[in-house]
Structures are given as structure tokens and as C-alpha cells.
Amino acid sequence: MSGALSRRKFVHSSLLASTAAALGCEASPVPRDQPAPAPAKAPPPPEPEGADLLIVGGAILTLDPEAPRAEALAASGGQLIAVGSRAQVEALRGPNTRVLDLAGGLAVPGLTDAHAHLSGLGKQLEDIDLAGVSSEAELLARVRAQADKQPEGWLVGRGWDQNRWPALAGAMPTHHALSEAFPDRPVWLRRVDGHAGLANQTVLKLAGITEGTPDPRGGEILRDERGAATGVLVDAAMGLVPVPAARPEALRRWLLGGQARALALGITGVHDMGVGAAGDALYRALAQAGELRLRVHAYADHDWFARDLVGGPAPAVEPAARYALKGVKLYIDGALGSRGAALLEDYSDRRGHRGMLQHPREELVRLCAQAHGRGWQIASHAIGDRGIREALDIYEAALGEGDAARRARWRVEHSQIVAPEDIPRYAARDIIASMQPTHATSDMPWVPARVGPDRLAGAYAWRRFLDAGVALALGSDFPVEQPNITHGLYAAVTRQDAEGQPEGGWLPDQRLTLEQGIAGFSRGAAYAVHRERSLGVLARGYQADITCFQRDITTLPPVELRDAAIRATIVAGEVAWEA
Numbered sequence: 001m002s003g004a005l006s007r008r009k010f011v012h013s014s015l016l017a018s019t020a021a022a023l024g025c026e027a028s029p030v031p032r033d034q035p036a037p038a039p040a041k042a043p044p045p046p047e048p049e050g051a052d053l054l055i056v057g058g059a060i061l062t063l064d065p066e067a068p069r070a071e072a073l074a075a076s077g078g079q080l081i082a083v084g085s086r087a088q089v090e091a092l093r094g095p096n097t098r099v100l101d102l103a104g105g106l107a108v109p110g111l112t113d114a115h116a117h118l119s120g121l122g123k124q125l126e127d128i129d130l131a132g133v134s135s136e137a138e139l140l141a142r143v144r145a146q147a148d149k150q151p152e153g154w155l156v157g158r159g160w161d162q163n164r165w166p167a168l169a170g171a172m173p174t175h176h177a178l179s180e181a182f183p184d185r186p187v188w189l190r191r192v193d194g195h196a197g198l199a200n201q202t203v204l205k206l207a208g209i210t211e212g213t214p215d216p217r218g219g220e221i222l223r224d225e226r227g228a229a230t231g232v233l234v235d236a237a238m239g240l241v242p243v244p245a246a247r248p249e250a251l252r253r254w255l256l257g258g259q260a261r262a263l264a265l266g267i268t269g270v271h272d273m274g275v276g277a278a279g280d281a282l283y284r285a286l287a288q289a290g291e292l293r294l295r296v297h298a299y300a301d302h303d304w305f306a307r308d309l310v311g312g313p314a315p316a317v318e319p320a321a322r323y324a325l326k327g328v329k330l331y332i333d334g335a336l337g338s339r340g341a342a343l344l345e346d347y348s349d350r351r352g353h354r355g356m357l358q359h360p361r362e363e364l365v366r367l368c369a370q371a372h373g374r375g376w377q378i379a380s381h382a383i384g385d386r387g388i389r390e391a392l393d394i395y396e397a398a399l400g401e402g403d404a405a406r407r408a409r410w411r412v413e414h415s416q417i418v419a420p421e422d423i424p425r426y427a428a429r430d431i432i433a434s435m436q437p438t439h440a441t442s443d444m445p446w447v448p449a450r451v452g453p454d455r456l457a458g459a460y461a462w463r464r465f466l467d468a469g470v471a472l473a474l475g476s477d478f479p480v481e482q483p484n485i486t487h488g489l490y491a492a493v494t495r496q497d498a499e500g501q502p503e504g505g506w507l508p509d510q511r512l513t514l515e516q517g518i519a520g521f522s523r524g525a526a527y528a529v530h531r532e533r534s535l536g537v538l539a540r541g542y543q544a545d546i547t548c549f550q551r552d553i554t555t556l557p558p559v560e561l562r563d564a565a566i567r568a569t570i571v572a573g574e575v576a577w578e579a
Contacts, residue, residue, distance in 0.1 A: 050094020052076045053544070053573050056086055058102025059552050061515070062538040063109050063523050073107070075544035075573035078320055083538050100575065105567050106552040109522035109538050110268030110295075110545025111485045115413055115434050115475035118272050118296070119279060120194075121261060122254030123246075124479040128157025130189060134164050136177050143178070143187060154244060155182065158190040158479070160198065161337065163446045170349060170446065172222055172338075175200050175231025188241055193480055195335035196234045199241060204229055207240040216240070218331075218358035220340070235334040235356060252282055259294050263577040265484050266547040266566040269295035271434075271475065271529065273379065273413065274329045277304050287323040293576040295322055295545060297529045299329040299379050306367060314375035319534040320543060320572065326529050327377030329413070330367075331358040332394075333387030336416060336443065336450055341384030344419065348452035355384050361394060368398035372408060377529075379411040379434065385419045385458065388412060392425045399429060406430040411473070411528060414439070415465070417451055418458040426470040432528045433465045434473045437491035437517070438481040444495075444506040456507060462492065462520075463510040473528035474520030485521055489553075490562035492517035500559060514554060514561070544573035 051074035060070035062083060072089035074082040082089050093099070128146045133139045143155055162168050178187055179201035187200040199207070211227045219236030221229050233240065246254075262270060275283070275298040286292040300309055305328040317324040333355055334340020339347055342355040368378055378398075382391040391412050399405035411432040416439065426433055440460035447459060458464070465472055476488055490496075492512040495505035505511055512520070526536030534543050548567040556564065569577040 051092040051097050054099045058105040061108045064537050064539040078572035080542050080544050106549045107546050109536050111521045111547040112269035112525035113475045114271045114473035114525040116270040116478050118258040119254040120479045122257035125257050130157050130159035155187045159192050161192045172232045193335040193337050195340050196338035197238050199231050218356050234338050235340045263569045266569050268545040268571050272298045274301045276301050283323045292322050297324050297326045299327050310370045330380040332380050332382040332391045333384050342387035343384040344386045349449045364394050365397045381413045383414045383416045385417050388418050420458045423468045427468050433470050436475050436477045437488045441491040441497050461510050471527050472520050473524040486564045489517045494558050546570040
């Protein structure tokens with residue numbers, strides 16, 4: 001673990017200075033090895049008569065450069081009112097104060113998943129879970145089990161990964177066994193990354209897909225040697241499948257189910273990527289009714305934004321907001337696992353194929369320029385080196401130069417296979433690298449075969465981004481990956497799978513320290529949504545979002561970090577979940 005915070009050796013960043021000046025605040029020193037600039041100080045709250053909540057009896061990791069560690073903290077009215085010694089904090093105890101004793105555990109700034117799909121997590125709890133299936137027979141068994149419980153309607157699932165099927169040797173499955181087992185019911189099974197799906201023959205007929213159906217822009221209908229559809233649809237081709245729209249009551253159930261799961265894992269907030277009009281309305285209703293216990297920053301899906309939102313100004317975000325519609329999620333390319341990510345050179349395991357761009361550049365430049373003029377933040381899915389370069393080119397064309405471009409803090413989601421020479425372009429405009437550590441440890445068995453050795457220098461290169469001065473926001477992309485942030489911390493620190501392989505970690509020079517990982521899930525996530533003055537740090541005046549561990553994870557061997565237990569999840573000073 002880095003000792004940079006405790007040694008308090010800091011360097012000044014000219015980038016931060018210019019950003020801070022534009023914001024009208026004083027530039028703070030930047031720890032060289034941290035994933036986001038040091039926080040601008042929030043205005044202190046008024047002195048209270050007594051605290052609502054005290055946290056004592058353990059260690060406090062604040063991520064505040066001025067006071068990195070503390071013994072205890074106090075909150076009142078949703079804000080932190082004291083962070084310091086136990087004696088200082090105990091003086092704020094009142095007759096109605098709740099005291100949470102860590103019993104030797106650790107409290108850290110509230111851990112936020114900076115790229116997630118909350119309704120998708122709740123939906124996955126109800127759909128057919130195909131995670132970990134290693135054969136066609138196992139996949140069919142799970143679908144049959146669901147069919148026995150659900151005798152009518154569509155059978156929908158998610159989570160298969162052809163790279164786990166030894167019999168396929170990395171090739172995609174076909175619909176034939178699925179169609180034979182279910183000749184009369186529509187079956188639609190999305191790949192783990194959500195960028196491809198397997199349809200049986202009934203769904204192909206409902207979608208009107210024949211040998212003569214052309215590939216849609218940004219998508220691919222996989223075909224056999226005779227030209228017949230194999231059943232696998234990639235990226236935009238999935239839009240041909242007429243899956244019934246979710247009912248409002250189902251969306252509400254999924255959001256609340258996803259929220260309950262997230263809170264139990266110590267997650268205090270999510271950046272929800274790709275929310276539609278119905279999801280936005282439901283979030284607002286839940287927040288108003290006091291049922292939204294997480295802190296959610298949402299990004300509108302492309303179609304809703306382009307149709308209804310881009311002409312209007314971005315809504316202001318209050319310092320204590322529980323929900324905010326922050327910007328728009330765009331798609332530049334597809335995913336590496338389904339070979340839809342756009343590469344500068346051919347896929348090493350599919351010659352002549354370089355993936356797909358989802359939209360014409362001029363269309364996205366125009367949309368992004370409109371969004372910038374109205375104050376909306378852009379977050380673009382880009383995975384391959386060509387896709388990432390395309391995103392950066394679009395951003396430069398839409399943002400221009402100067403302080404306004406840096407203040408926008410646009411984001412590149414995933415940033416998985418980047419050309420190393422493009423990394424400084426992030427720093428030049430303060431573009432956020434929004435990355436997911438568990439993607440690296442899930443993908444590492446097959447990524448070398450996809451892209452070859454020469455492109456691994458930019459593969460999941462968290463450390464390389466930090467060294468270039470790029471702000472790093474970490475997430476999981478759940479339900480693509482498990483929502484456990486401890487899995488992400490373990491992956492960030494070790495670059496190993498759950499069994500501790502490979503020894504020493506995959507591409508180990510890109511490992512993070514534990515403090516860097518925690519900062520990526522807290523301070524970096526706050527910076528990515530322009531909330532660094534109210535979130536991501538445990539200091540007086542900040543929102544009291546806190547994740548509490550049952551043990552001090554800074555003292556654990558890495559092998560125990562992955563399954564570290566949560567003691568409590570606190571949002572705005574309220575204990576939203578407790579062990």
C-alpha cells in the first residue's frame with residue numbers, strides 16, 4: 001500500500017490549478033499517485049447542538065490530504081460536522097445521538113460504483129442467470145429450470161461467455177440446440193457484456209431475420225457458411241429483437257432490488273449509465289418519497305437525450321442531491337468479448353475484422369457540441385483503441401481548447417485497450433478515465449489472443465493513466481461483473497483472479513495501491529460528476545456518505561481483501577444497511 005498520504009509528499013498540478021481558478025476556488029495539492037485531484041474544501045456547516053451519528057472504535061481513512069487518518073467522526077443533518085480524535089467527537093454526543101462502534105474496523109469515504117446499471121442488477125436477480133456456464137448442456141439446463149417455473153412467455157437470461165466453453169475454443173455458440181429444446185417459445189439470452197445475444201429460431205422469426213437481412217449499422221448478424229443466421233446478434237443487431245417492454249411495476253421492482261443489493265455490499269452511490277425517460281421519472285419519484293437510499297448520478301441513453309433533452313440546459317445539482325441527471329451515455333463501439341470493440345488493426349483471432357463504430361462521427365460531434373453548449377456532461381462507451389481514439393477526436397472537435405474544455409470533465413467509459421500515445425490526450429482536457437478493475441481479471445485469460453502482444457501495453461492500464469495525470473473513476477459495470485466493490489479493490493491491487501492467479505498478477509506494472517483503489521471508488525468517482533466539494537472525502541462540511549468494514553482492510557493480506565465483510569453503509573448520515 002502506498003504511504004504517499006501518510007508521508008504527505010505532494011506535487012502541484014498545473015491542470016488542477018487552471019480548473020480550480022475557473023471554478024473560483026483555491027487549487028489544492030495533488031498526490032501524485034491518487035486517481036483524482038485533491039478535493040476543494042466544502043464550506044463548513046454551522047455548529048450543531050448535537051450529532052445525529054457518531055462513528056467510533058476503529059480507524060478512519062479520510063482521503064483528506066490535510067488529515068489522512070482520524071479516530072472518529074460525527075454527522076448531523078446529513079453532513080460531517082467533525083472528523084478527528086475520539087475525544088473531540090464524543091463531545092458532540094447528544095441524548096438522541098446514534099453511536100456506531102466499528103469494533104476495530106475501518107470507515108472510508110462512501111464507495112461509489114462509477115459505472116453501473118442498477119435496474120439491470122435488479123433484473124438479473126429475476127432473469128435466468130447464465131454466469132459461469134461452461135457448456136451448451138449447462139446453459140440448456142438453466143433455461144429449462146426457468147421454463148419449469150415460468151410456463152408461458154419469453155425466456156430471458158444473461159451472463160453466458162463463450163470463452164468459458166472449452167468445446168467452442170472461443171467461437172460463438174449457435175441457436176440449433178436451443179431451438180430444438182424450445183421450438184415454440186421465444187428464448188433470448190444476452191452475453192455477459194450485454195453487447196451480444198443468442199436467439200432461438202422463434203426469436204429470429206419474430207425479428208424477421210432471414211438470409212437476406214442486412215447487418216444494421218454498428219451491428220452484426222453472425223452467419224454460417226451458407227449465410228444463415230447462427231442466432232448470435234452483436235451490438236446494434238440486438239435492436240432487431242422485439243423483446244416486450246418492461247412494465248412500470250417491473251422497473252420499480254428492479255431498481256429497488258438492485259438498490260438493496262448494492263447497499264448490502266457497502267455501496268453508497270452509483271453512476272447509472274443509460275437511463276431512459278421512465279427510469280429518470282421513477283428515480284425522481286423514489287427520491288421524493290424517501291425511498292431512494294443510494295446516491296445516484298444518472299446518464300441518459302442516447303436516443304432519449306437526442307430526442308428530448310439536448311435542446312435544454314443541464315439541470316443544476318444541489319450539494320445534498322440524492323438523485324441527479326448528470327449527462328448522456330453515448331456508444332462509440334462495442335465490446336471486446338464479442339469482437340465488436342473497434343480496433344486500429346485486425347483482431348488477432350479474427351483476421352479481416354476490426355469491430356464496429358456505432359454512429360457516424362459527424363453525428364456525434366454535432367450532438368456533443370450541442371450538449372457542451374447546454375452544460376451536459378458526455379460519457380462515451382469506448383473499449384477498443386480505435387473506438388477510444390474516435391471518442392477523443394469527437395471530444396476535441398466538440399469541446400475546443402481552453403478552460404471550458406477542461407471544466408467539462410467528459411468521460412471515456414471502460415478505456416480498455418488504448419493506444420499509449422492517446423493517454424496524454426485525456427490529461428490535456430481533463431477527460432475522466434472511467435474504468436472497471438474486474439473487467440481486467442475477467443478478460444485476462446483471452447485478451448492476449450484477441451489483440452496480440454503488441455497492444456497489451458495499453459490494456460486496462462490504470463497505472464499508466466495515473467502516471468499521466470489522468471483522473472480515474474472506478475466501477476464494476478454491474479451486472480456485467482459482480483457488484484462487490486471488494487472484488488474491484490482486490491482486482492486493482494493484485495490483477496489476479498479469485499484463486500490468486502497468475503502469480504504476481506497479470507501485467508503487474510499496472511497494479512494500484514489499496515489507497516488508490518479506494519480513492520478511485522470514492523474521491524475519483526465524486527470528481528467525475530463534479531461533486532468533489534461535497535462527496536468522496538471524510539472532512540467537515542462534506543456529505544456523510546461512509547462505507548464501514550468489519551475489519552481494517554488496510555492491514556489485510558490481499559487474498560482476504562476480496563471478501564472483506566461490510567459493517568454498515570451510511571448515506572447522508574443515515575445507516576442505510578447494517579450487518
